[in-house]
Amino acid sequence: MSKFIIQVNSPAYGSSSSYNAYRFAETALKNGHVVDKVFFYQDGVLNTNHLNSPASDEFDLGKAWLSLSDRYNVPLINCVSAALRRGVLSQTDANENQLSHWNMEPPFIMGGLGELVIGIESADRLISF
Amino acid sequence: MILHHIQSSPMQSSALKTCLRYIDPSDTILLSGNAVNCLLTQEWQQRLSPYKLMLLADDVIARGLQARLSAYKHIDYSDFVEQTLTHKKVISW
Amino acid sequence: MKKLCIVFRQGPHGTAQGREALDLALLSASFEQEVSLVFTDEGLLNLLNHQSPETIGAKDYIATFGALPLYDVDTILVCKDSMKELSLVEDDLKLAAEVCEPRMIASHFSQVDEVLVF
Numbered sequence: 001m002s003k004f005i006i007q008v009n010s011p012a013y014g015s016s017s018s019y020n021a022y023r024f025a026e027t028a029l030k031n032g033h034v035v036d037k038v039f040f041y042q043d044g045v046l047n048t049n050h051l052n053s054p055a056s057d058e059f060d061l062g063k064a065w066l067s068l069s070d071r072y073n074v075p076l077i078n079c080v081s082a083a084l085r086r087g088v089l090s091q092t093d094a095n096e097n098q099l100s101h102w103n104m105e106p107p108f109i110m111g112g113l114g115e116l117v118i119g120i121e122s123a124d125r126l127i128s129f
Numbered sequence: 130m131i132l133h134h135i136q137s138s139p140m141q142s143s144a145l146k147t148c149l150r151y152i153d154p155s156d157t158i159l160l161s162g163n164a165v166n167c168l169l170t171q172e173w174q175q176r177l178s179p180y181k182l183m184l185l186a187d188d189v190i191a192r193g194l195q196a197r198l199s200a201y202k203h204i205d206y207s208d209f210v211e212q213t214l215t216h217k218k219v220i221s222w
Numbered sequence: 223m224k225k226l227c228i229v230f231r232q233g234p235h236g237t238a239q240g241r242e243a244l245d246l247a248l249l250s251a252s253f254e255q256e257v258s259l260v261f262t263d264e265g266l267l268n269l270l271n272h273q274s275p276e277t278i279g280a281k282d283y284i285a286t287f288g289a290l291p292l293y294d295v296d297t298i299l300v301c302k303d304s305m306k307e308l309s310l311v312e313d314d315l316k317l318a319a320e321v322c323e324p325r326m327i328a329s330h331f332s333q334v335d336e337v338l339v340f
Contacts, residue, residue, distance in 0.1 A: 027206035113249040128221040
């Protein structure tokens with residue numbers, strides 16, 4: 001059993017890398033490994049926008065991440081600065097910025113780059129997508 | 130022993146070209162996403178021939194390239210996970 | 223403590239990679255990791271003098287490269303082949319970097335714990 005940290009740098013739609021990240025994480029967990037966390041950085045934060053609305057007959061990557069967190073209790077963490085710059089905000093961020101709307105909700109959570117670094121430090125492998 | 134993970138085709142990004150500048154002969158290259166397309170060209174078939182090469186099977190199947198790329202080793206996600214552990218580290222270019 | 227190598231592969235201002243790579247480099251160093259930087263391809267252009275990113279509405283993160291010594295980031299490698307490709311010379315670079323052959327960079331990759339490419 002090994003411990004992975006998975007870094008997602010690509011958007012949910014428009015690039016296939018995030019889907020590969022999801023499949024890698026799910027397979028690692030199914031095979032009995034630990035995923036310390038999935039960390040969303042750069043355009044990866046766009047995976048956590050809950051207003052993403054794919055058509056009903058298309059694969060919904062946002063829902064897939066939620067289901068992964070639900071099934072395996074994996075923390076899904078956003079880099080807060082990368083997220084704010086790209087219009088992804090939690091309720092707290094919206095309040096702090098005097099905005100009346102937000103588009104990121106638990107189990108996705110906002111964190112700092114420090115969480116990525118701590119995760120890399122404790123994991124056996126970092127895999128970036 | 131490094132696993133070099135390439136996700137974009139060389140017509141899209143310099144990732145593969147740059148990776149080859151720093152690769153060690155004992156390393157492995159894993160092509161996923163559009164990167165699998167490069168093996169349709171003679172240029173990249175030749176440039177990659179000295180290296181241990183793997184293709185992510187689902188990305189090949191999705192593109193209808195199984196027969197065209199049948200000379201290469203195709204791996205599933207379980208193999209991908211194992212390969213990241215048998216190599217010392219993964220560099221995603 | 224881990225040895226983290228951050229690779230700058232994209233030119234500045236056209237995309238956010240350079241800025242977000244530098245953010246991660248400084249943050250990692252402040253979390254007591256042993257951080258090294260490698261500049262390859264157009265990533266070298268991050269190190270040019272006389273840039274004015276504000277002209278195109280971009281943040282001037284370039285000035286922040288000057289803070290690297292304060293964070294004890296001392297290993298800064300620049301690819302000789304990319305230098306040649308872009309017709310740059312050492313005097314064009316704003317940081318004291320080590321210009322090295324690709325095989326030196328390859329050997330550096332094999333010595334660190336993780337390599338993050340931006």
